[in-house]
Amino acid sequence: MRGLFISNFKISKTYQNHETWVDLLRFYASERGEELAYTFLIDGEEQSESLSFAQLHKNAQKIALSLRAQVGLGERVLLLFPPSLDYISSFLGCLYAGTIPVPAYPPDLYNLRNSLARLEMIVSDCQAKIALSSREFIRLFQGQVGGKEGDFFRQATPTLLSLRWVSPDETVEGCWERPPLNGKSIAFLQYTSGSTGQPKGVVLTHQNILYNAEMEKQAFAHHDKTVCFSWLPLYHDMGLIGNILQALYLGRPCIFMSPLHFLQRPVRWLKAISRYQATTSGGPNFAYELCCRKITPEECSELNLNSWEVAFNGAEPIRASTIHKFSEIFSPYGFRRTSFHPCYGLAEATLFVSGGQARDLPCMESFDSQKLQAKQAKTSKEPDQVLVSSGQTVLEQKIIIVDPEKQVSLPFGQIGEIWLSGPHIANCYWQKEELSQDIFCAALGEYPEKLFLRTGDLGFFHKGNLFIAGRIKDLIILSGQNYYPQDIERVVEESDTCLRPGCSAAFSLEENDQEKLIIVAELRDPKKQENLPWESIISKIRLAISREFQQQVETIVLLPPCSLPKTSSGKIQRHTCRKKFLENIWKVLVRKDS
Amino acid sequence: MFFSPKKNSKEPSPKSITISEIECWLCQKIAETLKIPKAEVDQQKSFLEYGLNSIQLMGVSGDLEKWLDQRFSPTLLWDHLTIEKTAEYVQSKL
Known part of the structure; x- marks a missing residue:
């Protein structure tokens, strides 16, 4: 193990000289104030807006003043923003105020019930009393929106409605002072989902994140010409820490766009790298796979991927076949296989844990x-x-x-x-x-x-x-998102009264380099099997999964009661289910592949 | 007239494209994505009922952008939910 042989770690001055992220931004604002800090691609292509380090510092001061007029040090502040520069200013504004930001995914308009329930749980868990947000969300959560949508929000979100909603545009007269922070002070709460949907807030200190930024910098061999590009969600580890904060740590620019614009046309990712000559950019394995499947040769004509030094790949199983395919398809446009940088990390470790040798073959x-x-x-x-x-x-x-x-x-x-x-x-x-x-x-x-x-x-x-x-736990990872099988099984069992509660299993299988979702479920009444409306049960399961998780079920298998293997304490043995499914040894009532 | 989804966006002029041509294009796309015969695609059925996931739905809106050489919201297909309604909206924006 390489770690065993390292006795003297070389740590950069950035880490040694700055105890908090507040000090770091102040440093860059004074040393390279006019240089570009962030560019946001509003439409994912041409339209953009930017901030320099000096502007960012000024915004953070202004937001801090307005926050401190309303809450004390160490108070949690919910951050609810669409991808935007305002979100970054607000995050840093919270740090400048000595408050603790709690970034959250904005409500998903196509899965409102779940996403609002999750937001409610986060707000209750961190006991936030105040939220910084965009004007659009403030209108919704202050109950200023009429009609059905407004009614829905008023009913679904008692905790959110009781928050004080503040816009980053608000101004308060005064002079900003550095709050009494040190490396051990809490910087922010990084929420991750647990099974049964109970969110957990990982408590990260300034020191945790600074040290992790130094780790990422060294593993990726970042330098004074590094340019980051990101389409990842900005609300947790890979997007926020790996890109937004890494760029700030380096004092280098980060260009970003909404994940939706990437998913709509994956070529936008590679076009942005070409246009801004980005050196570091990455995502989960599925993103590379999506590029291989969706990008046509005609779309590639303007690509120039020569600048791309670190194409990190993490957050879900990394596939050799994807690395081969992607390298083959995009090498004519300057992509180098040695840029691939498989890595591993998790929110509890801030983000980054391990990564391949920079500029080496994976x-x-x-x-x-x-x-x-x-x-x-x-x-x-x-x-x-x-x-x-x-x-x-x-x-x-x-x-x-x-x-x-x-x-x-x-x-x-x-x-x-x-x-x-x-x-x-x-x-x-x-x-x-x-x-x-x-x-x-x-x-x-x-x-x-x-x-x-x-x-x-x-x-x-x-x-x-x-x-x-x-x-160890049977986590299911589909297109870079983690799902607990328990959550999927609950939705399956509730989708039709013919299905037995506690008697279904969800697991995934690899097919054509993609994880596919498989569901096996037991039916309630064995005697009435002939008259059961199979088609409707199957379609109800599909609809429920698609509504709750926006995922497609590859195969649904319906079984007679007591078919599924369980432990002595009655827990479903998903591994055995998977094995039996592959061996095809069940007495199956219905099997429906998509 | 049949438009293949892979066909270059430049011809014919988008303005002349009718609702039924857009419907036909969407049917073809959904059928390809779900790997089912085009005849089995129901223009009034919700995309959610087909079990299409969010990435697939956003991908179709991106393909539509390529075909018509025009920008649409990534959430276009959720906003309109069926082939019929999506086609009607898209035609009105040409």
Whole structure:
């Protein structure tokens, strides 16, 4: 393991000289005030607006003054914005006020019920009393919108309506003073979803994020000519920390656009990289896959991807085939395979954990798939199961592979839970003491002085490279979004009264380099099977999944009662379900592929 | 007249495109995405009932932009929900 051989870490002056993000922005505002900080592509193509470091500093001061007139130090402030420069100014304004921003996804107009319920839970959990938001959202949440839409919001959002809503445009006379902050002060709460939809706010300090920014800078070999481009959502780790804050850490520009404009026409991503000569840009594996599928040769004529040094790929399983395909299709336009930078990270570790060697070919190995299932990593000469490594540790972080039951570290080549320790690891979830103790304070005999974060991810080291080998929990990842099978199963079971509660299983299977959602569910009454309206049950399941999660179900299988394998305590065994599905050994009543 | 979704956007002039041509184009796209015969696509059925996911729906609106050489909202298909209503709206914007 490379980490074992590093004794003297070289840490940049940026990290050494700045205790908080407030100090860092003040520094850049005075040193390179007129230089470009952010450009937002309003329509994803031509229209844009920009901010320099000096303007950003001024905006943050103004917002801080207005906030401090209304709330005290350390108060949580909900941030609710569409992708915009205002969002970035507001985030930094909260830090300048010594308050704690809580960035949240804006309500999804096509999945209002769920997204508002989630927002309500976040606001209750962090006990925010105030929200900074765009004029449009303020009108909605202050109850100024009439008609059906207004009624809906008034009923669905008692907590949100009780917040004080503030626009970043409001001004208060006065002189900004630096709040009493240090590296240990909380910078912001990063909400992640848990199963049963209960959100958890990862508490990140200024120091956590600064250290992680230094890790990312070193792993990506960022330099004084780096230019970031991002279409990722701005509200959590990869978009906010990996792009927006990384650029600020470097004092370099970041150009960004709405994820919707990317998904609508993926070529916009590559066009923006070409136009702005971006050097760092990335996303989950599905984004590269989408480019391969959707971009036509005619659309490529203006592409020039020579500048692209770091094409990071993280947040979902990284596929060797995607890396090959993407490199092949886009190398005529200047893309280099060595730019691919597979990486691994999670919100509880701020963001970044490990990444491949910058400017090197991504490390791939073929493993014996049967041995992998038996938790052993043994390479195979045949192209059996090709895994892409998520790289190596950075700086003083420790990555240890642990037997999750016995809680002892495992030798190289054995698969276990990934445990982490380092200055970037958060201390806790916001006001969830018991859970935080379990997740953030694990102990290992060999390192009595350290506390470890349990990631819940499975992995192993091979020749010093970290490989991810699934999760302890059965998380389903579809197009870069995490779904807990319990949540999907609940929606399935509620979609039709013919289905038995607690008797369905959701899991995913790989097909043509994409994860596909499979649902197996038991029917209630075996005697009336002949008369059951299959078509309607199937279509109700599809509709429910599509409404709640905007996902397509690949295959639905309906089974007689008591078909699904369960544990002695009655929990569905999804792994066994998956295996049985693949072996096709069920007495199936109906099977419907999409 | 049949328009292949892959056909270059420049001809014929978008102004002359009728609602039924747009419907036909959308039917073809949805059929391709779902891998079902075009005849099985119902113009009045909600896209959600087909189980199309958000990325697929945004992709169709992007393909429509390419075909007609004109910008539309990424959420165009959700906003109108059926082929019939989407086609009617799109034609009114040409």
